[in-house]
Amino acid sequence: MKMIRKTALILLSLVLIALSFNPVQVQSKSDNAASFNDSVNVSFPGSITFNLDIDTERQIKDIRLHYIVERESFTDVTQEITVGFPMPIQPEMTVGWKWDMRTTGSLPSGTIIQYWWTVIDIENNLYRTETASVSFDDSGYNWKNITQNNITLYWYSGDDGFATDLMQTCQDTLLRLGEDTGAYLESPVRIYIYSSSYALREAIVFAKEWTGGVAYPSYGAIAIGISRSNMEWGRRALSHELAHLVTYQMTSNPYNSIPVWLNEGISMYAEGELEADYENYLKAAAVGGYLISVQSLCSPFSAYSDKSYLSYAESYSIVDFLIEKYGQQKIHQLLTVFKAGSTYDNALLEVYGYDLAGLNKQWQDYISAIYVS
Ligand SMILES: [Zn+2]
Incomplete structure (x- = not known):
């Protein structure tokens, strides 16, 4: 028992010595021996694919993608993905990772994702690309927008009157909530008006048949299907979902x-x-x-x-x-x-x-x- 412990300790010391004699060196994005180019491809609402072009003669042992999703939360969680690559390494190659939203659930349009790559070669040189950001946008429509009191309303079908009508509903809702509960919007929110429930469901992964509107409280966003023909339902549903964002902002806490x-x-x-x-x-x-x-x-x-x-x-x-x-x-x-x-x-x-x-x-x-x- 004692001997084993001692051996383990010696081994550990050796590892520590090895580590201290061979520190990881941080390099800039590119040097003479290696260059990196990152790109990203958004396919709303299903996926985001991150790619990295690598041009190097050095042997590489580790490639990682790091990303942070911007949202209202109490800790910014950096996700870290170890990305596989072919061995032996090619002088020029592209590696990539596809974020499949079916594995994590939908993100609303307009969500910002910050990301960067790190690469370590066999000499323990660490390369890090600059932090870049991508907006996960539903680019399938020609969105117009209006903003009033912390609310930006995006729509693509219907005239300006349609949008101002819905914006008025939102403002009336905020007024009613403020007067009767003291609750208010502390930070800006985005509302996406799709032309129908059908169009909305196309914009969500795992949409239920009955989904008419969906709130993403921690992202400060709503997606909802409203047309001139269902305004009465639309006003109620919009007020309902907007109130969820207000309530979230008023009460969310880590506990x-x-x-x-x-x-x-x-x-x-x-x-x-x-x-x-x-x-x-x-x-x-x-x-x-x-x-x-x-x-x-x-x-x-x-x-x-x-x-x-x-x-x-x-x-x-x-x-x-x-x-x-x-x-x-x-x-x-x-x-x-x-x-x-x-x-x-x-x-x-x-x-x-x-x-x-x-x-x-x-x-x-x-x-x-x-x-x-
Ligand atoms: Zn509800």
């Missing part, structure tokens, strides 16, 4: 996410009055005594249609209750407490003086007084 009922409730509230279909579900559940508890609505909603409708309707109602009964300052305070990473019970206790179970009781009494006589 906790917020309860689903609060997130969806604010988005439902942002749409305007609860639609009759939803209200019918709410009323029936209140009268029939089968309301889903606030505690259960903290987790992702059931995919079953009836339960899903009821979950959204209840979320609206809980948020509406908190705003009606306690006002704007309190719900704004709730969002602020969540931003600090509070647990659900502690956040409610701090702001309203009761926990989730207490909220469930208060809200069910409130809803029963309205619907059950």
Whole structure:
């Protein structure tokens, strides 16, 4: 046992000595013996291919691509990909790596990716290309855009009036959220208006049949299919998704996410009055005594249609209750407490003086007084 340890220690020392005698040398992008040229090919929404042309007579032992996706997060995570290459090395060759979005999920149009390459030759010289950036754009359309108060709206189908109409919806939504919850957009967001749900689904990997709009909160982006023929639905859906971006900016933190009922409730509230279909579900559940508890609505909603409708309707109602009964300052305070990473019970206790179970009781009494006589 002792001997083995000693041997291991000696081996380790040898490795350390070898390392210290043979340091990796950082070279500029090109020298006489080697030159590198990087390029990138965007195929929205499916993939990005990064290529590196290498011209060298030296033997290479390691090639890596490094990239960072720009988004609102608490740590900038650098991804590192070791790229394979043919042996023996050719004097001139191109290596590449294809980022298949089906393996990671969709990125919204306009996402910026910074990247650079490193190459190490057998003499441990390290070459690093300059940091470059690529915008992952949906270039399949002639996008026009308008900007107002932190919102840039991109569209390609329909006249200017169509776009200003939708922009007005966005501004009204921000106003309503600000007045009733104190929530606002802290940083700019991008909204892409596709001409139909079909066109939208072409712009997403793994789109579901029913996908009409999608929010990418940490990227500050929305993609949605709206035309003149479905404006009423479009306005509601746009307000709903925009509110998700606002809520994310107001509450995101490295520790906790917020309860689903609060997130969806604010988005439902942002749409305007609860639609009759939803209200019918709410009323029936209140009268029939089968309301889903606030505690259960903290987790992702059931995919079953009836339960899903009821979950959204209840979320609206809980948020509406908190705003009606306690006002704007309190719900704004709730969002602020969540931003600090509070647990659900502690956040409610701090702001309203009761926990989730207490909220469930208060809200069910409130809803029963309205619907059950
Ligand atoms: Zn939602």
